[in-house]
Amino acid sequence: MKALILAENDFEDLELFYPYYRLKEEGIEVKIASSRESIVGKRGYEIKPHIKYEEVNPSEFDALIIPGGKSPERVRLNKSAIEITKKFFIENKPIAVICHGAQVLISANLVKGRKIACWYGIKDDVIAAGATFVDGIAIDSNIVSARFPNDLPEWTKSFLHLLKN
16 A cells, blocks of 8 residues: 655654554555655644655545645645645545645645535635635545544544544
8 A cells, every 4th residue: 555645844753753654564665755855844844755746646646644834835726746645546546634634635626515614714715615624634525524633543543544444
């Protein structure tokens, strides 16, 4: 099984590294895609992405993760990243978003009629895009979403459950 993380600079460090290592512990191969050679989180942790967005073949991956922070504001501007997200959605592959990660789903026009959890600061954006805001963990078909780092254990557990079923 393979999972893909989409990230840019200023990602929320815990929201990238927690699922990255937790999925690896489960034996899942995890790759990070970005437009950059190296990305730095809000807390200063640096990681080198494995692949550029334009090189991603979504059919080679089983799941998608979009961490929060300011990264999604940058991810959503990349047409290839939006197309990747749409392909995962269309193929009903598991998608996990947390915090501002829902911004990528909004830009891909994928939230209408869905229950979505997100950082309170983008709650109105989620609602304006046609979703129902959930103040907690939301599981809606193939999308698992959460609000902030305190949700990481339950969010990741819910995502792993979705992956295994």
